[in-house]
Amino acid sequence: MREKSTSGAFYSRVQEKLDSLSKKERKTVEYMADNQEKLIYASITELAELAGTSEATVTRVCTKLGYSGFQALKVGVARELVSPQEKIHEDLNADSSAEVIIDKIFSSAIQTMTMTQRALDASAVARCIEVLCRARRIVVIGNGNSGAIAMDAQHKFLRIGLNVSAYTDDHMQMIAMASLGKEDVVMAISHSGSSRDVADAIRFVKENGATVISLTSNGISPVSKLADIRLYTHSQETRYRTYAIASRMAELTIIDTLYTGVSLKLGESAIQNFEALEKALVVKKY
The missing domain is CATH 3.40.50.10490 (Glucose-6-phosphate isomerase like protein; domain 1)
Known part of the structure; x- marks a missing residue:
């Protein structure tokens, strides 16, 4: 998995909207773009604290980037960082044996x-x-x-x-x-x-x-x-x-x-x- 993606819909939206954002919004979105792996792990409260802003600012940023909310933004970023297979389990794949699946899940x-x-x-x-x-x-x-x-x-x-x-x-x-x-x-x-x-x-x-x-x-x-x-x-x-x-x-x-x-x-x-x-x-x- 990559720590940061400089391609895809999320990064494109960031580049497109960056100049139109307020100082706090810009600070928030820049943190998001530079820490995409942390972003998909964080709650909105944690992200606001990490970025040094507020939940309200995070919500506004999500809307301005064209997402319906913070959860929708996280899903969008995860789709670009994570393969479909990893959404089932990051350590398993279609060729994993039953024994390996048992071991990993248990x-x-x-x-x-x-x-x-x-x-x-x-x-x-x-x-x-x-x-x-x-x-x-x-x-x-x-x-x-x-x-x-x-x-x-x-x-x-x-x-x-x-x-x-x-x-x-x-x-x-x-x-x-x-x-x-x-x-x-x-x-x-x-x-x-x-x-x-x-x-x-x-x-x-x-x-x-x-x-x-x-x-x-x-x-x-x-x-x-x-x-x-x-x-x-x-x-x-x-x-x-x-x-x-x-x-x-x-x-x-x-x-x-x-x-x-x-x-x-x-x-x-x-x-x-x-x-x-x-x-x-x-x-x-x-």
């Missing part, structure tokens, strides 16, 4: 789990367990691939009798936010941390005083920046892939960690719910 998953375990903030996990135990209502939100993680959280917390709902539709998320207050908790899941819908939902619910927990990949992002308690996955996966598969496993494990911690805190109440659930589901099995 090694990546193990590495991600180990990195996340070592870096996970125990005090943040403890705070999450406390607020989840006290919550009048818990709402978990996540869009796209993160929606599956949100549904898993709902499934687990329902098993121990918590009042929890998961929403994967942006309209339903905003409707749910409207009824939440100081006694409630929102868990916002976004691998990139750059989901506009999730960030909008957080901004809306924080006005009503609800506690927000974020679960994102490592690094400052619009979603994590808005949260009261931040949980991160850590991985060396490249962010130009369609989805960081190993990080999804780390997200599920963090959810399982919270579920176990809350269950232990609830004690007898959780046990009673376990037993009631087993009785209710026994008729569903042979």
